[in-house]
Amino acid sequence: MSQILLKNGYILTMDQNDQVYDGGDVLIENDVIKAVGLVAPSLVKPDAEVVQLNGNYVLPGFVNTHVHTSQQISRGVGDDVDFKTWLHDRMWPYESNMTEEDSYISTLMCCLELIKSGVTSFAEPGGQFVSGMVRGVREAGIRAKLAKSVMDCGDGLPKIWQRTAEQELDQQVEDLKRFDGSADGRIRIWFGLRTIFNDTDDLIVKTKALADEYGVGVHMHVAEAKSEVEYTQQVYGEPTVTHLHKLGVLDKNLLAVHTVWLTNEEVELFKRYDVKVSHNPASAMRVLGFAKIPRMLKEGICVSIGTDGASSSNRMDMVDEMWLTSLIHKGWRLDPTVVPSEDILRMATKNGARALLDDGVYGSLTPGMKADLIIIDPRGPSMMPVNDPIAALVTAMHSSNITCTMCDGKWIMRDRKILTLDEEAILDEACRRGAVIYKRAGITLPNRFPVMKM
Ligand SMILES: [Zn+2]
Known part of the structure; x- marks a missing residue:
């Protein structure tokens, strides 16, 4: 002892x-x-x-409830470009050109930054290789809820991602049976849903049923961009959260990320079903918009904090995200009393644990x-x-x-x-691999200033 x-x-x-x-x-x-x-x-x-x-x-320890480990070594891939360029010309080519080993190194690199910013537990919404993430998390010594990036529809998807709902569900169950509870119980395998653009109703409903069966959570980007709710309005005749409610998937084991474009009625639905929220202020400020966090907190909704991925917010630093959370709502509400520091400490610790279904375990x-x-x-x-x-x-x-x-x-x-990882070796290997993927994916970033190589 x-x-x-x-x-x-x-x-x-x-x-x-x-x-x-x-x-x-x-x-x-x-x-x-x-x-x-x-x-x-x-x-x-x-x-x-x-x-x-x-x-x-x-x-x-802080709980980062939304971080894309596989995007860590893509850092810089999407600065100052519009959403469509970011996704179709940068992110999809990048991620679809990663290998399992790349995912492992990217996870290690991400864990370095997480540990250095005080994170002891995080949730990954989904890269392609859960096995690579598992290896990284096991060595890093922290906790994680890992999920695959899951898509079964959508225009312009890279060929290797064009999969059926059954293929996606089978893969996740296989990952869960293989890795859930590993690393002394530090690793849990969750179900993922990328976005409503890329997930059919059938997949969404079956995902929820499986998550209930295995007693784990579902990690999904929900109502993140204005274009998303315009899309759902057009296709389903209702905004995202109302549609998810109709499908019967709003529940305490849904971790809804970003949640920027909610009506007040949809905030009520979150409250009623105890849906968990991951607020990512840096990502939000960049392109998504301002979530109704003060209202959600007032309603008693479990709001936690996440950093998103390095390709969209660059800093996987919970301390920076806490600071941003403390500022942005005061700014857009013109009210310096909203979202006080004590709320933010709760969001980053015990709310995070609740959001990851670990209430009473840590936090x-x-x-x-x-x-x-x-x-x-x-x-x-x-x-x-x-x-x-x-x-x-x-x-x-x-x-x-x-x-x-x-x-x-x-x-x-x-x-x-x-103490758990060789920081210098990981930095070198991550930079090397990141550059190789840029090349393999055919991504070239424009020179912003004239550069003379000396
Ligand atoms: Zn994300």
Whole structure:
């Protein structure tokens, strides 16, 4: 039995009462939290590892509820272009030219950035190679809900993606049987639905039935772009969420991503069926629009935060996304009181855990829950002085303030050094592979300034 004692920290438990312990301790035993706050000396074994926090912050690890691991090494592929160019000329050629090994390296690269920004759990909406993602996550030491990118219709799809609903469902069940619960239970396999443009009603309904049967979630991009609801209005005579409701798939195990174009009635539907929301502010600001997050929070809908993929928002950094979340709704609502910092900390921790159907497993520092946590050192000119700690963690913190990340009771980063992966080797290999895929896919990016190669 191994124990780790974190001593004298500013402990934000994010538990039911959002209890904070200033000068408190956390005792970890194997993979779980044993005690928080005032830890009785009798609980601590003589050989426990003792870490002096000197007032540093301890938070539950962040939960990134939407991140495309396979897009990590495509970074830069879609900056400053319109949506159609991004998708048809850049993203589809790029992703359809990836191999399983590329997916593995891209996942490792993504995990480096996730761990360095304090993420201990994430949800992947779907690349082509779940097996590659599984290898990456297993080595990185964090948790993930992995899904395949699932499509059975749509114009202009690359040939290798032209598949039937049955083929897509069979593949997912096969992946689930092979990988679900692997890496000490850190990896779960979910069902994916790319978008309503690329998924038939038949596929959507059958996906929901299978997710229920296997007790997992469905990860889907929902009402993300204006063009999407215009499309559903034209084809089905109703907007996306109303259509999904008619299909009977709105439920507590649906993780709906972006959810920008919802009517107020559709927000009500989310509330009624306990649909989970992943809010991705950087992506939203780039092209999608502003989701009704203040209204959703007021309704008590479980809203979490995601980064999206490196091809659409570049920064897979939860700290940046938290900061953006704190700003954008104040801006478009012209109301600086909406979406306060305490809401954002909840969204990034316990709401994330709920959204991934892991309520009570992690997401708060509570005895009996998994030891997924981070340590934050505010020292430095960008965060100090800290007069309002809760706000500072959202408005002033950078991911570079996160010094240590622990998942499942194991240190995966200490003093900014990742312990599970060879960071330098992954950076080199990821850059090499990224360039090869650009070439194979025939993607050339225009020179923005005249360049003279010297
Ligand atoms: Zn996405």
